[in-house]
Amino acid sequence: MDARAYTMVGALILIWLLFGLLNDTFLTPRNLSNLFTQMSVTAILAIGMVLVIVAGHIDLSVGSIVGLTGGIAAILSNWWGMPAGVVILGTLVAGAILGIFQGWLVAYKAVPAFIVTLGGMLVFRGALMGVTKSTTISVSDPALALMGNAYFAKGFGLILAVLAIAAIVWSTFSRRRSQLKYGFGVQPLGVDILKAAGYSLLVVLFVLVVNSYKGIPFPIIFVIVLAFLFSFIATRTTFGRHIYALGGNVEAARLSGINIKKKTMTVFMFSGLLAAIASIVLTSRLSSATISAGNMAEMDAIAACVIGGTSLMGGSGKVSGAIIGALVMTSLDNGMSLMGLESFWQYVVKGSILVFAVWLDISNRNKKAAK
16 A cells, blocks of 8 residues: 555544544444445446556446446346346346447547547436336345345354455565565565554454444455455556556557557456446345436546546556545445435535545646656
8 A cells, every 4th residue: 555545544534533423323333334335336336447547548437337237137137037147147248248349449449438438328328218118127036135235144254354364464475575585675574564463453343343233244245356356457467567558658558569459448348347246236235226326426436546546647546545435435425424414515525525636646746747
């Protein structure tokens, strides 16, 4: 984590303390468990959005893809009576195809991503209204209901905490050994130990809080698995390095022999696929598909990425930062709702924070360029 991420963690703690003082129920295990569940959709979308933005593009269609693929899932389950496995597979394939199509237009037909995905946002929302006949379709399959509403047993949470702490310790000291082996500078051993201890403490606190209610919400496992998977893809694979190179300097990436078109289409495929996963979680949580599902979700995802340190200029950003940003956005929504503030305040506050985060990013880049 860099200084920006630590700053956001500090801001998140202050937000929680503020809402905790203003409302007695905010810091209760039940509300925090619900908060983690609520942030899962934004977090999953933000993971895909990070890759798109790092590559130098934007995807305004993910909210509508959530709505459309959620509608497809409900139709497959309710109207066609398909089993849960077929419903999930069909929904994921639909999301991936929508992402590939948009990526193809951006990469191979040179249509700006802003225009392609803005058009996609409208087309997919209209398609949702058409296929569902503008009605709410309920989902009663018990297997699908588990995807967004189930809780893991408390013992599983303890096992997960032990595994997470072991992974943190291994990752910290493995990276340190690698840096020493290749002659890179390393932080004092005490600093690395404190970092590992701090991350481990957060893991323990998280598990204790959710176990105080019903256990770890199932959607959070989606977020954790996807965050680790795409963090690995972004930082430990050739594909990930190419994406950062593409967003940093597209001409240099082209001269380096990177297949820009293929990589661009792939990041949009990932974005569509993750939007489909988010739709399964959302549809399961609501037990239905509605024409308003996913409305403005793209704005929350973009804001989560930018707040978490992803630069809209491309070439810079981390999945971990986007997860923190998603938690910040959801905490603001949750806290203001508990306080009974009118909904327009949520738009005002989130919009202001987004503008401030972009201004901060541009300001930092200008300072670095001036040195």
